[in-house]
Amino acid sequence: MPDLTTLGKIIGGGLPVGAFGGRADVMDFLAPLGPVYQAGTLSGNPLAMVAGIAALKLLDETNPYARLDRLGREVQGALLAAARKKGLPLQVPQVGSMFAVFFTAAPVRDYATALACDAKLFARFFHGCLDRRVFLPPSAYETAFLSTAHEGAVVARACQIMTDAIAAL
Numbered sequence: 001m002p003d004l005t006t007l008g009k010i011i012g013g014g015l016p017v018g019a020f021g022g023r024a025d026v027m028d029f030l031a032p033l034g035p036v037y038q039a040g041t042l043s044g045n046p047l048a049m050v051a052g053i054a055a056l057k058l059l060d061e062t063n064p065y066a067r068l069d070r071l072g073r074e075v076q077g078a079l080l081a082a083a084r085k086k087g088l089p090l091q092v093p094q095v096g097s098m099f100a101v102f103f104t105a106a107p108v109r110d111y112a113t114a115l116a117c118d119a120k121l122f123a124r125f126f127h128g129c130l131d132r133r134v135f136l137p138p139s140a141y142e143t144a145f146l147s148t149a150h151e152g153a154v155v156a157r158a159c160q161i162m163t164d165a166i167a168a169l
Contacts, residue, residue, distance in 0.1 A: 006019070068148070069095075071097065085167070125169060126140075128165030134161045
């Protein structure tokens with residue numbers, strides 16, 4: 001159980017919003033009970049709240065998490081196979097729809113091991129994907145996400161493009 005949880009635009013259906021919550025002893029520090037005042041321009045923004053509720057209802061109704069995990073593993077497998085074929089060290093941590101690409105032989109478990117990856121090789125991979133119209137985060141230290149809009153043929157095409165980008169390294 002976390003002491004504090006923060007959530008961003010995921011709860012606003014992609015619109016700018018944030019929320020946090022935590023254990024009662026932590027939250028009791030906030031006004032009106034505690035000395036910490038919290039407010040924000042987008043606090044309770046009606047549009048973001050309606051979009052967030054709609055997104056949460058849709059996620060509850062469709063329960064896409066197993067499918068997103070399968071697609072995430074498909075991307076992970078394609079990237080690792082391409083790197084093996086090319087003889088490149090690669091780590092692709094993946095959880096559900098979230099994955100990252102680290103050109104290193106050592107497992108990436110924290111900031112220090114992430115910094116040990118080959119960021120220049122990642123930059124070449126990134127641009128190879130970008131040139132082929134697969135849009136990944138530009139930093140070697142960021143995470144990529146699949147969404148519920150991604151389906152079989154689109155994911156297969158993205159995997160092929162990322163595989164081609166690795167082969168071109």
